[in-house]
Ligand SMILES: CCCCCCCCCCCCC/C=C/[C@@H](O)[C@H](COP(=O)(O)O)NC(=O)CCCCCCCCCCCCCCC
Ligand SMILES: Nc1ncnc2c1ncn2[C@@H]1O[C@H](COP(=O)(O)OP(=O)(O)O)[C@@H](O)[C@H]1O
């Protein structure tokens with residue numbers, strides 16, 4: 001073994017029945033077979049097949065267990081009879097990337113002749129791992145036993161806990177006993193200083209609990225009043241990991257590209273970090289909720305409200321309620337006002353999807369932007385709080401605000417395929433009253449490659465803030481003709497007033513899978529308020545580790 005000052009170590013070891021040269025560079029572990037060559041008189045030649053694993057994707061290194069060791073020895077004895085020469089062994093567990101963003105924990109065991117060398121390999125690899133300070137050591141885990149198909153506990157015990165154990169992560173596990181148990185525990189009881197992160201085993205609703213518990217706790221600890229819509233919220237230092245065990249699991253899917261518990265566990269182990277925007281929702285200056293994925297009024301609000309009655313159906317309740325809501329074909333009158341985002345964050349209809357290391361999300365509103373904003377504030381007359389806002393009156397089948405793509409297995413590209421996880425904006429999608437067939441075509445486009453925004457009755461804006469006010473019987477605003485899209489299907493102003501009875505019905509807001517109890521809301525995006533143990537969706541790469 002060579003061991004220079006840069007800690008490159010290199011040994012000839014045995015892997016299965018093959019003799020391999022194993023090298024640990026400062027950030028990469030590599031091994032390749034050394035073949036006996038009958039053609040060469042001088043002995044060995046190197047195989048082309050070199051395997052590499054980045055140290056940051058090593059889960060752990062362990063002295064190989066006795067029985068595994070014994071098996072390996074008997075195996076090697078039969079084939080090559082080198083067991084006497086290689087009686088010691090260590091196993092490296094690492095992330096193996098397979099298809100479709102799916103990660104698995106793979107093991108490679110190396111046998112060596114010398115106990116000291118074996119121990120030195122373990123020690124040096126562990127030293128390299130200890131430099132990776134972004135890895136969590138202590139986690140607080142909340143399991144919703146009733147989420148999705150009620151498999152949360154089993155998923156955690158069978159798929160996740162073994163990975164955490166292997167990585168030496170210590171956990172405190174709480175299986176929730178009631179709705180809001182996790183939220184309340186985080187708000188008041190949990191000793192956050194004891195942990196590097198919080199793990200949520202459940203669906204988007206369970207994530208919402210964790211989000212509210214954590215964000216509220218941090219604001220309380222820092223004396224920030226969440227009821228102030230313009231309050232600058234304090235970001236959370238603890239990251240959140242999501243083990244998908246719910247019905248939609250769109251937050252997990254949209255941040256790692258798959259809903260797979262082992263993949264999630266591995267993103268937590270390697271200490272990934274993905275910042276994420278959070279929308280704060282207020283009603284008349286009173287804080288209601290936070291949202292990270294979908295805030296939907298009309299169609300998605302109605303689907304959710306109806307689906308709660310059929311929770312026993314599990315994830316299928318959304319299909320049933322979706323079908324019923326589609327047949328009801330309701331529309332709702334209201335006024336939407338919004339503050340458009342700057343051009344440098346792109347547009348919902350550009351094809352710049354948010355991917356791992358996204359450039360647009362790295363352009364966090366900098367001091368320059370904040371300065372611009374501040375000077376803008378100053379220029380503003382005191383009573384002109386609507387400066388820069390656009391106002392749209394209309395009858396809508398759906399009003400959706402997607403702060404991220406909302407990709408999920410039902411719609412792999414999501415409600416807004418180009419929405420960004422951490423750009424400080426949300427994509428406001430307005431689906432106006434249209435025929436059933438038109439709305440069906442729009443829905444269908446969420447499942448194929450066609451552009452769901454390319455319809456006369458759909459418009460989409462990238463915004464930093466928005467407000468919604470439903471129409472009341474005694475308050476139906478006169479529609480501003482200039483705000484209406486040019487379509488023969490839209491009613492003229494006079495008929496709008498005549499037919500207001502059919503547009504003063506109210507829906508409810510679906511806020512990440514929870515119903516809001518108010519319909520008039522003010523929404524403001526808080527840029528990168530939280531971080532997840534995730535890295536965004538990676539561009540598709542070769543299936544196996546580099547060769
Ligand atoms: C014709 C097929 C149309 C399929 C359209 C699929 C669009 C799906 C977009 C899904 C966006 C999901 C956004 C995430 C919401 C979640 O926060 C939230 C909570 O999740 P949790 O239960 O895990 O806690 N989930 C939801 O609100 C569920 C929304 C699911 C909507 C499903 C809608 C299905 C529509 C079916 C229409 C059928 C028309 C048939 C006509 C013959
Ligand atoms: N122990 C519990 N009993 C009942 N409800 C719970 C419990 N723990 C969490 N919940 C609630 O269950 C709801 C749904 O949870 P979630 O994990 O998102 O599953 P799903 O995706 O199936 O909706 C959430 O509103 C959450 O607050």
Ligand SMILES: [Ca+2]
Nearest residue numbers: 403420421425
């Ligand atoms: Ca966003």
